Amino acid sequence: MLNKDNDSKIEALREHGVLNPKPEAVRDELFQKYDFFDRRDLLQVKYEMLRRVKKDRWTVTETSKIFGLSRPSFYDAQSAFNKKGLSGLLPAKRGPKKAHKLSGDVMIYIEEAIAEDRRLRAGDIASLVEKRFGFKIHPRSIERALEKRKKKQRKQDAK
Secondary structure: OHHHHHHHHHHHHHHOOOEOOOHHHOOOHHHHHOOOOOOOEHHHHHHHHHHHHHOOOOOHHHHHHHOOOOHHHHHHHHHHHHHHHHHHHOOOOOOOOOOOOOOHHHHHHHHHHHHHOOOOOHHHHHHHHHHHHOOOOOHHHHHHHHHHHHHHHHHHHHO
């Protein structure tokens, strides 16, 4: 049973992006002495690292070494924690934050293509965009952008 719980915790940490890639590098005595402290939990490791410096007055250099992280990682964690609290220690979403390929010109082109042929599917539109603008775009990105525009239009119509 212990292994099953252990496996599920590792999987949960991985899923949330807080599985420490180098748990063996954490040498802090709390993580070695007490079961409560889990060196595989990067969120906990970062929090305890910050706490050691702030409350226990350890140096950043010493603390970073003992927690198996770099000094820049410490300062990044400190900045994020000061701005957002504990949630600031969670990893940020990776990748583009918005549909950067679907600029105004591309969306106008897509809407014109749909107006000409209502039977066009997202895959067809992706091919047309690639031929016209020279870059690939996933059909699902097109679908999301069109859904977003429809919602926006409905809100404007409701006003």
